[in-house]
Amino acid sequence: MQEDSGDPGVRRVRDAASAGDWATVREVLEARPESEDRTELLWAVGETAGVERWIAGVLEAEPEAPLPRLVAGIRHIGWAWEARTGARAKDVSREQFEVFHARLHTAEQWLYEVAEREPRWSSPWYGLQITGRGLEVGQATARRRFEATVRRDPHHLGAHQQQLQQVCDKWGGSHEEMHAFARTSAFGAPGGTLLGQLVAVAHLEEWLSLDAGADAAYMHRPEVAQSLREAAAHSFRHPEFVRSGAWIQVLNTFAMAFSLAGDRDAARECFQATEGRVTKFPWYYMNGSDPAAAYRKQRSSTGR
Structure with missing residues (x-):
């Protein structure tokens, strides 16, 4: 028994990302329109070690393309949490937090550029919901980012999952609000x-x-x-x-x-x-x- 999301594209895009095969990564992502929520595919890439190395070359080769920027942004989120780890805040070192925040700031830069280039895409705003929680932007800003995602895709599951986390007690909300x-x-x-x-x-x-x-x-x-x-x-x-x-x-x-x-x-x-x-x-x-x-x-x- 293994982890299985039921989406065959997830395994394919993860394997391609691990191999540094941008052509296949792009093919899988482009085959899934934003209207069908490609969050799971993006996370399969974003959680793959090494993407941060080869995506730099793609960005250089395609300086105006939004998709490489989106991949870079999502990968920097995953890479940031790798530095922070899942430990409680009191058990995370100052150096870890510095790396965590630096990578999240880089992710925000890429994601805002994607949002500017592709104003109808929901994915960059979904990514900004996650960076915002890590950077502790506050409930008002977090809510605006959530609303920006659902304006583009009203029933976006990932966006709602992230906002639910935002209003959890552990992130400054409450059980009642959640x-x-x-x-x-x-x-x-x-x-x-x-x-x-x-x-x-x-x-x-x-x-x-x-x-x-x-x-x-x-x-x-x-x-x-x-x-x-x-x-x-x-x-x-x-x-x-x-x-x-x-x-x-x-x-x-x-x-x-x-x-x-x-x-x-x-x-x-x-x-x-x-x-x-x-x-x-x-x-x-x-x-x-x-x-x-x-x-x-x-x-x-x-x-x-």
Whole structure:
């Protein structure tokens, strides 16, 4: 069992990025229009080590092209977080923070240039949502960047995921604001929406913030189970739900949330729908080094 987003383009673009094959990277990215949300493809490139080296040559060869700048910007975000690591702020050194911020500032430069060249693209604004959180631009600026993304793509899942993180307690928001944002976004979208995932993510975020014992008690509250069922009905259980885009991640998220909530039947339904395909998010919340192991453990608990 391996991580599998369900999008064959992800593996292809990641392999090309690892090999420094710009022609294939460009082909895969250009085949996915902005209107279809190419966030996952961009992250497959952005999280690949070494892209920061060969993309410099592409930028030099194509000084006016927006796509190389977009790739460079997204890669600098991933590269910045590699320097910072996933440690708590108190455990990150001053030198690490300096590198982290420098790379994010470079990312912002590239992304703003892309936004200027391609004013209808949502991807640069999505990237700026992430750099903004790392650079602590503040809630007002963060909200403007989110709004800039969704003006171009109203139901952009990645943009909503990033804004949900922005309003989390751990990033200066609150649990109440997070849950309100999740529900407003999910139920403000048409039936069958991928944005139903936000309701489940919000519950997982609160679960993650609690100490052992309190976290399980929270997920077993009747109102949490009811909230998850309502979101599921409006999302993957809705007749208009389409298995495209990040649908496998959505099902993985509901599988984790329902299993933690003790709703074995609903969790089993989600696990069956994923057909053994695991997404890194949200399972790394349970096991950062082996998300697939967390998936298997929770799936077995449902009797699947």
